[in-house]
Amino acid sequence: MNVLERLRAIIGAAAPPEADRAVFERAVRPAGDPRHGDYQANGCMALGKALGRPPRTLAAELATRLDLEPLAGPAEPAGPGFLNIRLHDAFIAADLGRMLHDDRLGIEPPARPATVVIDFSSPNVAKPMHVGHLRSTIIGASLARILTGLGHRVVRDNHLGDWGSQFGMILWGWKTARDQAAYDANPVAELARLYRLAQDRIKAGDAAVEDAARAETAKLHSGDPENRALWQAFMPHALQALAGLYDRLGIAFDVQLGESFYDDRLAAVVDDLTAKGLAVPSEGAMVVFVEGTEAPFIVRKTDGAFTYATTDLATIAYRVQEWRPDQILYVVDHRQGDHFKQLFEVARKWGYRDVELAHIAFGTILGPDRRPFKTRDGDVVGLESLLDEAIARARRIVDENSPELDPAERERVAEVVGVGAVKYADLSQNRISDYVFDWNKMMAMNGNTATYLQYAYARIQSIFRKGETTPAAVRERPPAIVLSHPAERGLGARLLRLPEVLELAAAERKPNILTDHLFDLANAFSTFFEGCPVLKADSPERRQSRLALCDLTARTLQYGLEMLGIDVVDRM
Numbered sequence: 001m002n003v004l005e006r007l008r009a010i011i012g013a014a015a016p017p018e019a020d021r022a023v024f025e026r027a028v029r030p031a032g033d034p035r036h037g038d039y040q041a042n043g044c045m046a047l048g049k050a051l052g053r054p055p056r057t058l059a060a061e062l063a064t065r066l067d068l069e070p071l072a073g074p075a076e077p078a079g080p081g082f083l084n085i086r087l088h089d090a091f092i093a094a095d096l097g098r099m100l101h102d103d104r105l106g107i108e109p110p111a112r113p114a115t116v117v118i119d120f121s122s123p124n125v126a127k128p129m130h131v132g133h134l135r136s137t138i139i140g141a142s143l144a145r146i147l148t149g150l151g152h153r154v155v156r157d158n159h160l161g162d163w164g165s166q167f168g169m170i171l172w173g174w175k176t177a178r179d180q181a182a183y184d185a186n187p188v189a190e191l192a193r194l195y196r197l198a199q200d201r202i203k204a205g206d207a208a209v210e211d212a213a214r215a216e217t218a219k220l221h222s223g224d225p226e227n228r229a230l231w232q233a234f235m236p237h238a239l240q241a242l243a244g245l246y247d248r249l250g251i252a253f254d255v256q257l258g259e260s261f262y263d264d265r266l267a268a269v270v271d272d273l274t275a276k277g278l279a280v281p282s283e284g285a286m287v288v289f290v291e292g293t294e295a296p297f298i299v300r301k302t303d304g305a306f307t308y309a310t311t312d313l314a315t316i317a318y319r320v321q322e323w324r325p326d327q328i329l330y331v332v333d334h335r336q337g338d339h340f341k342q343l344f345e346v347a348r349k350w351g352y353r354d355v356e357l358a359h360i361a362f363g364t365i366l367g368p369d370r371r372p373f374k375t376r377d378g379d380v381v382g383l384e385s386l387l388d389e390a391i392a393r394a395r396r397i398v399d400e401n402s403p404e405l406d407p408a409e410r411e412r413v414a415e416v417v418g419v420g421a422v423k424y425a426d427l428s429q430n431r432i433s434d435y436v437f438d439w440n441k442m443m444a445m446n447g448n449t450a451t452y453l454q455y456a457y458a459r460i461q462s463i464f465r466k467g468e469t470t471p472a473a474v475r476e477r478p479p480a481i482v483l484s485h486p487a488e489r490g491l492g493a494r495l496l497r498l499p500e501v502l503e504l505a506a507a508e509r510k511p512n513i514l515t516d517h518l519f520d521l522a523n524a525f526s527t528f529f530e531g532c533p534v535l536k537a538d539s540p541e542r543r544q545s546r547l548a549l550c551d552l553t554a555r556t557l558q559y560g561l562e563m564l565g566i567d568v569v570d571r572m
Helices: 003-013 021-026 043-051 055-065 089-099 131-149 165-177 180-185 187-203 207-222 225-249 259-275 308-323 334-350 383-401 407-427 450-466 471-476 486-495 498-508 512-531 540-563
Strands: 028-030 039-041 076-078 082-085 115-119 153-160 255-258 279-282 285-288 297-300 327-331 356-360
Touching: 003 021, 003 028, 003 039, 003 498, 021 028, 021 043, 043 055, 043 082, 055 076, 055 082, 089 486, 089 540, 115 131, 115 308, 131 153, 131 225, 131 327, 131 356, 131 383, 131 407, 131 498, 131 540, 153 308, 165 187, 165 207, 165 225, 180 187, 187 207, 187 225, 207 225, 225 383, 225 407, 255 259, 259 279, 259 285, 259 297, 259 308, 259 334, 285 334, 297 308, 297 334, 308 334, 334 356, 383 407, 407 450, 407 512, 450 512, 450 540, 471 540, 486 512, 486 540, 498 512, 498 540, 512 540
Parallel strands: 115 153, 115 327, 153 255, 327 356
Antiparallel strands: 028 039, 039 082, 076 082, 279 285, 285 297
16 A cells, blocks of 8 residues: 555544545645645545534644554644645655565555556558547557556557548549559558548549549448458558557557457447337437437448447447456547547447446647647648657757767667657646647756656666666665655655556546656756765765665656656666
C-alpha cells in the first residue's frame, strides 16, 4: 500500500459517522504547497457545510482521533477546515532505503489485477497516418504502459479501418486513374493519391464518382473476385507502412484486427438485436432507439448495408468472448462522443453490463493560428514528416551542446530526443483540451519538456562518471539516507510518490498526471543539485546518501518516461 493509500485508510477509519467514507478518503491528497506539509485532508470542508457545522471545528476534532504514526506526526488543523500532514523524515528515509533494492520502486501488484482492452490508434489503412492520429496512438500506448506497470493485464487492440468506403474510393481510382509506374515505385503513396483524388472529386460534388465508389465498396463487401483480389494486394503494403511508423514510435499491439475481420459477424448481430426487440424497422432501415438521443442508432441501412455501429457492436461481443475484460477503453477524439454514448447504451441493453465501456476522449492539435494543425499548403501534416522534422531539430540541439559525441551517437540521441519531444508535448497536456503545437516550446532544454527530463537523467549519469562509481556500487553497500538539508527532504518526499501518481493517472486515464509529477521531481532534483554538493559532500556518509538519492531520481525519471513511451540517454 502506497503512502497516500495508507493515509486515506487511517483518516477514513476516523471519519465522522455522517461522512461518506469513500468521499472523505478521496479528499486526502498531496499538499499544493510543501511549506504546509506533504499531504492535506480536506474532507471536513464539504462535510461541515453539509452538517451546518464549522469545518475548522470538525477538522480539530478529527485531528484528536488520528494516529498517523509511524508515517507522520499529529495532523495540524489549518485554514478554514483542512488538516496538514507532514511525513516523518525517518519514515521517508527508511522507505527510500527499501526502494534502493526494489526494481519496481515501491509499486505493489494489485490484489485483483484487471483485464483491460485498450482500443487506440485505429487508422484508416488506405492512406498514410497523419498528425490527427498522433493523440490516440500515444495516449493509448501510454495508458497501456501505465496499467501494465501497475500489474494489470492489458490487451492493446488496433482496430484498423480496412473495409469501409475509403477502399471503394481507391478501387474507383485504381480502375480509372492509376499510375502503374508510380504504384510499382511506391504503392502506399500511389494508393493515397488515388484516395485523395476520389475524395476531392466527391467533395466537389461529383455525384458520379460518389456513386461509383459506393458501388465498388458494395462489390468488395459482396465478395466480387476482382475487388477482393485488389484489396488483398493493397493490404500488405498499407500494413507494412504502418508497421514502420509504429516501430519509430516504439509502439506495439497485441492484436490488429480490421473491420474486415468482423464482416461475417454483422448479420448475426442485427438478427440478435431484432430477436431481443432492440432493433426495429424505421424508414426501411433497422435501428435501435436510445433514450435521450435524437438520432436512432442505425445497425443496417435501407440498402441492406451494415454500419460502423454494427461493427462496433460485433467488436464488443468478440472482445468479451475472447478476453473477458473488466474494461474496454476507446481512445478516440471527443467528436465521437455521441456515437460512443449510443454504442455503450445499446451494448448494455444487448446484455454487456458486466464490462466497463469508456470513451477516453481527447482534444485537437492546433497550429499557431489556433486552427487544426496543417502544412502551409493546407494539407494535414503527415506523421512521418512530423517525426523527421522533430529528429532534425533535435540533431541541431545535440550538435550544438554535445560536439564531443561521435556522429553515430549524436544520431541516436537525436532520435530519442526528437521522438520523445513530440510524445511528451502531447502527453503533458490534459488530454481533453486542445493544444497548440509549438516546436520551440517542445524542444526547450528547460520547462515541462521531455528534453528537460532527459537532460536531468543524463546529468545524474555524469555525476556517477565523474565520481568514478556506479549506481550498482551504491546499491551493493546501501547507505543510510540522510535528509538533513531541506532540498534532500524535498527530493526524497517526491520520490515516494511515484506509486500513487501512477494509480491516479490510471484512475483518471490522464498521462499528464504523471508528466506533472516527473517535471516536479526534476525541479526538485535541480534544487537539490544546486544546494547539496554530491561528490564534494562534507562526509563520506553524506556523499553516499546523496549518490543514492541521485540513483533513485534517475531510476524514477527513467521508469516514468518509460511509462510514457519515451527513452533516455546517458549523454546529451
